[in-house]
Amino acid sequence: MVGEKKWLPYVLLIPWIIGFAVFKAYPFVNSFILSLYEKINPFEQRFAGLGNYLRLFNSDDFFGEPFLNSLKVTAVYVFFTVPAVLTVSLLIAYVLSKKIKGVGIFRTAFYVPTVLGANVAIVLLWRELFQQNGLVNQGLSLLGIDAINWFGTSAGAMTAIIGLRVWQFGSTMLIFLAALKNVPETLYEAATIDGASKLKQFQVITIPMITPVILFNGVMRLVEMFQVFTGPKLITNGGPLQSTRMINMLIYEVAFENRNFNMGSAMSWILFLIIMVFTVLIFRSSKYWVHYSD
Amino acid sequence: MKGIETSMKKILLFILALMGIFSSMACSDTTTQGSYDPNTTWSGTPTTIKFSWWGTTDRNVATCLAIQLFHEKYPMYRVEGDQSVWTGYQTTLYNRLERNREADVFQVNYNWLYSMYGEYYFLDLNTLDLDLSDWPEGEHDPLTINGKVLGVSLSETGYIFYLNKKIYDDAGITEMPKTWDQLIAAGQQIGASSNYTKFAIGRLDAQQVAILMFTWLSQKYGKNLISDDHKLNFTRDELEEGFAFINDLRSNNVLIPSNANDTHPDGPTNPNWVTYQNYGGILQWNTAVSEYENVLSDKSNLVTAGMFQQEEDDNLGSYKKVSMALAVSRRVANDPAKKAAVKAFIEFMTSDPDAVRILGVDRGVPSNSLAYNTLLESTDPVFTATREWEGHVIVQQNYESQISEGINLYIHPYYEHDVFRRIYELPIEKFLFGTYTANQAINEIISKFNSTLAQVMGG
Numbered sequence: 001m002v003g004e005k006k007w008l009p010y011v012l013l014i015p016w017i018i019g020f021a022v023f024k025a026y027p028f029v030n031s032f033i034l035s036l037y038e039k040i041n042p043f044e045q046r047f048a049g050l051g052n053y054l055r056l057f058n059s060d061d062f063f064g065e066p067f068l069n070s071l072k073v074t075a076v077y078v079f080f081t082v083p084a085v086l087t088v089s090l091l092i093a094y095v096l097s098k099k100i101k102g103v104g105i106f107r108t109a110f111y112v113p114t115v116l117g118a119n120v121a122i123v124l125l126w127r128e129l130f131q132q133n134g135l136v137n138q139g140l141s142l143l144g145i146d147a148i149n150w151f152g153t154s155a156g157a158m159t160a161i162i163g164l165r166v167w168q169f170g171s172t173m174l175i176f177l178a179a180l181k182n183v184p185e186t187l188y189e190a191a192t193i194d195g196a197s198k199l200k201q202f203q204v205i206t207i208p209m210i211t212p213v214i215l216f217n218g219v220m221r222l223v224e225m226f227q228v229f230t231g232p233k234l235i236t237n238g239g240p241l242q243s244t245r246m247i248n249m250l251i252y253e254v255a256f257e258n259r260n261f262n263m264g265s266a267m268s269w270i271l272f273l274i275i276m277v278f279t280v281l282i283f284r285s286s287k288y289w290v291h292y293s294d
Numbered sequence: 295m296k297g298i299e300t301s302m303k304k305i306l307l308f309i310l311a312l313m314g315i316f317s318s319m320a321c322s323d324t325t326t327q328g329s330y331d332p333n334t335t336w337s338g339t340p341t342t343i344k345f346s347w348w349g350t351t352d353r354n355v356a357t358c359l360a361i362q363l364f365h366e367k368y369p370m371y372r373v374e375g376d377q378s379v380w381t382g383y384q385t386t387l388y389n390r391l392e393r394n395r396e397a398d399v400f401q402v403n404y405n406w407l408y409s410m411y412g413e414y415y416f417l418d419l420n421t422l423d424l425d426l427s428d429w430p431e432g433e434h435d436p437l438t439i440n441g442k443v444l445g446v447s448l449s450e451t452g453y454i455f456y457l458n459k460k461i462y463d464d465a466g467i468t469e470m471p472k473t474w475d476q477l478i479a480a481g482q483q484i485g486a487s488s489n490y491t492k493f494a495i496g497r498l499d500a501q502q503v504a505i506l507m508f509t510w511l512s513q514k515y516g517k518n519l520i521s522d523d524h525k526l527n528f529t530r531d532e533l534e535e536g537f538a539f540i541n542d543l544r545s546n547n548v549l550i551p552s553n554a555n556d557t558h559p560d561g562p563t564n565p566n567w568v569t570y571q572n573y574g575g576i577l578q579w580n581t582a583v584s585e586y587e588n589v590l591s592d593k594s595n596l597v598t599a600g601m602f603q604q605e606e607d608d609n610l611g612s613y614k615k616v617s618m619a620l621a622v623s624r625r626v627a628n629d630p631a632k633k634a635a636v637k638a639f640i641e642f643m644t645s646d647p648d649a650v651r652i653l654g655v656d657r658g659v660p661s662n663s664l665a666y667n668t669l670l671e672s673t674d675p676v677f678t679a680t681r682e683w684e685g686h687v688i689v690q691q692n693y694e695s696q697i698s699e700g701i702n703l704y705i706h707p708y709y710e711h712d713v714f715r716r717i718y719e720l721p722i723e724k725f726l727f728g729t730y731t732a733n734q735a736i737n738e739i740i741s742k743f744n745s746t747l748a749q750v751m752g753g
Contacts, residue, residue, distance in 0.1 A: 060742075
């Protein structure tokens with residue numbers, strides 16, 4: 001009877017396999033093939049080999065120049081956002097892991113921005129907050145700080161966009177919170193008896209004990225940040241002066257607005273390779289700083 | 295029991311009322327409104343076609359009413375209206391074209407015929423046997439590629455200035471500027487009287503500054519931006535003069551000193567235009583002026599200024615193009631019934647007097663002469679008093695005047711191509727933000743203009 005049901009798991013997996021094949025595997029393979037061709041007209045394309053890829057690294061080419069700019073802009077965004085999200089979410093999680101009054105309410109409150117997500121309403125709200133006469137500048141003026149022209153400068157616009165993402169630290173925080181709860185209390189007790197300060201305990205107990213989770217969160221956020229789209233698209237639409245035009249925005253414009261799926265696919269593959277290289281590097285480096293308790 | 299029955303009736307009535315409201319909201323093709331008396335009877339199965347367009351509320355309402363009238367006049371045909379907003383319309387259309395799911399008739403921009411491979415996707419309208427003799431001579435030349443007429447022109451449009459009279463009045467300016475020098479003088483006066491918080495024009499984006507500068511250069515040097523052999527027609531020295539002129543406008547309170555000072559993404563909803571009214575004018579397509587006009591608390595303050603001139607007696611410098619066109623799906627070619635329906639619908643929308651009166655100037659001043667005359671003679675409403683119409687008259691006058699001097703300022707079909715426009719817009723934007731000098735901007739424009747134009751034209 002048991003033997004007769006061996007096929008059941010495979011049958012149950014069929015919907016997932018179909019979904020994976022249609023929506024992941026096929027586009028994945030097809031996009032690579034597309035990236036090797038160049039468009040002549042809607043019904044004709046010719047083999048270009050690595051021609052599209054070479055164009056993307058030529059700063060004089062009208063695809064290459066914006067592509068290289070977007071790569072740089074995205075790198076800046078990732079460089080600041082990933083550490084910021086990890087740091088803020090870890091610190092908040094650490095505080096919320098303590099037995100303080102009303103901690104449930106705080107946990108919910110801190111998770112709300114993530115539930116809201118980078119949806120259009122929140123993004124538009126964010127854009128208004130950072131306007132010249134928006135709430136952020138009004139707050140700064142109460143502190144005696146002059147209004148900042150957030151969207152008039154590259155740095156200001158980037159800060160606003162990074163701020164939106166850092167604000168949505170909820171899911172990262174939740175994972176850290178679970179990890180912190182799993183750190184044995186006995187370790188802290190022993191350290192307290194030895195006279196270690198809270199800061200020291202955080203450094204030598206908390207951090208090492210949750211490094212596997214830091215690795216997980218780090219990789220997940222890195223992949224996510226490289227693919228950022230909604231926030232910058234709706235807040236700045238890549239401005240000012242293309243300084244927040246992320247790589248995914250450019251891919252969208254080239255593939256879906258200009259209808260050049262060949263070049264869009266080539267850009268996507270370069271993005272994929274970059275994410276893969278960084279992921280591999282992080283995993284390779286993990287043997288030096290991630291501690292697994294066996 | 296009776297109570298339940300009464301409640302059920304109420305609920306049923308409520309549902310029916312709701313259905314009634316929704317059916318009238320959704321560009322209904324069955325409800326008959328108005329007093330038109332149909333003169334044709336039809337008992338067979340009507341041929342149904344689909345028409346898609348983008349527009350704001352006014353245009354949507356007018357189009358739905360026109361479709362309704364079409365059903366009354368042509369009961370053998372039905373039109374399913376598919377209205378949408380501007381944002382995303384082109385992407386959706388492109389998706390549908392690639393999947394053979396596009397509407398039978400669809401509204402397009404003139405340059406899409408080129409950038410969207412209209413030659414491959416759109417029906418050659420010669421096959422519909424449309425009578426195009428009621429359009430001005432040559433009107434469909436820009437809509438014709440390799441002998442194929444790919445769109446029926448609805449209207450033409452050009453960039454001109456409109457001014458907020460209140461700002462000029464407040465500064466004590468009694469006569470509105472006509473020349474660039476007068477505009478600069480007005481900027482100085484407006485600035486001085488407002489502690490330099492108000493501007494004769496205000497903020498123009500890179501696209502608008504580009505057309506302003508190219509227009510000024512065209513007036514001065516009698517040349518179009520792009521030559522007949524598709525090359526940059528202005529020299530380095532001429533471009534330097536153009537950028538210096540933009541600097542003059544910025545330093546004399548006509549334009550804001552730096553676009554970094556105001557990065558609001560949308561002109562019509564910019565608080566400096568709507569709420570604070572710090573900006574004294576706009577440079578806009580005459581077909582798009584209503585977006586700016588409708589948001590003003592007192593619409594009568596908006597006056598048509600046309601294009602500022604080098605000398606007061608000049609009438610030069612309006613670039614123009616076909617604003618919108620109706621294109622037809624190539625699938626229609628294989629369906630004689632749909633072909634007939636599409637032909638009837640296009641003729642109706644472009645020349646039927648009743649339809650034309652309903653549609654008004656919501657798609658610009660009609661280029662079809664029958665439609666134009668219908669609106670010209672209309673007394674209720676008076677279409678000639680609209681800002682669109684006033685702008686249209688000036689654009690045509692200036693264009694013809696420039697033609698008489700041997701200069702054709704028709705907008706090049708690839709001028710607004712997504713890739714090509716970056717070549718001149720981005721350096722100009724950097725210049726407006728103060729991160730580029732004029733020389734840097736000019737170098738970048740000159741170095742990439744011809745090669746990029748050749749590449750995008752080559753597909």
